[in-house]
Amino acid sequence: MSDDFVLQRISASKREKLGSIESRRIRRAGRIPAVVYGHELEPAHISVDDHDLRDLIKNRERVFEIDVDGKVEETILRDLQWDTFGTYILHVDLVRINASERVTVEVPVTLRGTSPGALDGGVLEQPLHTLELDCLAHSIPDSLPVRINSLEIGDAIHVSDIEVPRGAKIHNEPEQVVVHVLPPQGVPEPGAEEGEGPDAPEVIGESESEEATEE
The missing domain is CATH 2.170.120.20 (Ribosomal protein L25, C-terminal domain)
Structure with missing residues (x-):
C-alpha cells in the first residue's frame, strides 16, 4: 500500500445510556453498539450504522476512521460479537490508533x-x-x-x-x-512387514514342531 493511503470513514453517535435493554433498542433502530478505547484515553461508548459497518467488513477494511459529532479518530477493528447463528452483529470493539503506527x-x-x-x-x-x-x-x-x-x-x-x-x-x-x-491412517510404518512384531499371529503347530525337534 502506498503512503498516500485514504481511510474509509463512517459516522458514529455517542451513547448516553448503557445496558442490555438500551443495546437492544439501538440494534432495533439499525445501529450497532460499540466501544472505542486505547491511547490512554477514556473508553467512548458509541453506536454505528449497521449497514456502514457491514460494508467495511465485506470490503475487509480493518482500519478506518470514525466521525463522532465532528471529531474524527483513526481506529482498528479489534473484535466483533455475533449472535448465536452468526447472522447479526451484537457489538463491536474499536481501538484508537495512528494509521502509520505498528500494530x-x-x-x-x-x-x-x-x-x-x-x-x-x-x-x-x-x-x-x-x-x-x-x-x-x-x-x-x-x-x-x-x-x-x-x-x-x-x-x-x-x-x-x-x-x-x-x-x-x-x-x-x-x-x-x-x-x-x-501418512494415510492405517498405513504401517516403513520396515514393519506383515506377520512381524509382538502382535503377529501365532502359527499353529509351530510350538509343537519346535518341541519335537528338541526331543
Whole structure:
C-alpha cells in the first residue's frame, strides 16, 4: 500500500445510556453498539450504522476512521460479537490508533494450490489457521497465502517458511508447523512387514514342531 493511503470513514453517535435493554433498542433502530478505547484515553461508548459497518467488513477494511459529532479518530477493528447463528452483529470493539503506527494483529492463513501428497492419500492438516503479525496499521494484509503445490507425504511448512509483507514480522515461534501432510491412517510404518512384531499371529503347530525337534 502506498503512503498516500485514504481511510474509509463512517459516522458514529455517542451513547448516553448503557445496558442490555438500551443495546437492544439501538440494534432495533439499525445501529450497532460499540466501544472505542486505547491511547490512554477514556473508553467512548458509541453506536454505528449497521449497514456502514457491514460494508467495511465485506470490503475487509480493518482500519478506518470514525466521525463522532465532528471529531474524527483513526481506529482498528479489534473484535466483533455475533449472535448465536452468526447472522447479526451484537457489538463491536474499536481501538484508537495512528494509521502509520505498528500494530499486532491476527491474520488468517490461506492455503493455495493442491498438495500432491494429499492426492496420493495423505492427510492434509493445518495446525495454524492464523498468525500473529506485527506490521504498519495501514498495511495489514487480508491474509497470508501459503502455497502447498509441492507438499508430499511427510512434508511440512513452518512459520519460518512464510513470506510476509515488507517490514512485517511474525511473532509465532519459527519452528511451529503451519500445514503438513501426514501418512494415510492405517498405513504401517516403513520396515514393519506383515506377520512381524509382538502382535503377529501365532502359527499353529509351530510350538509343537519346535518341541519335537528338541526331543
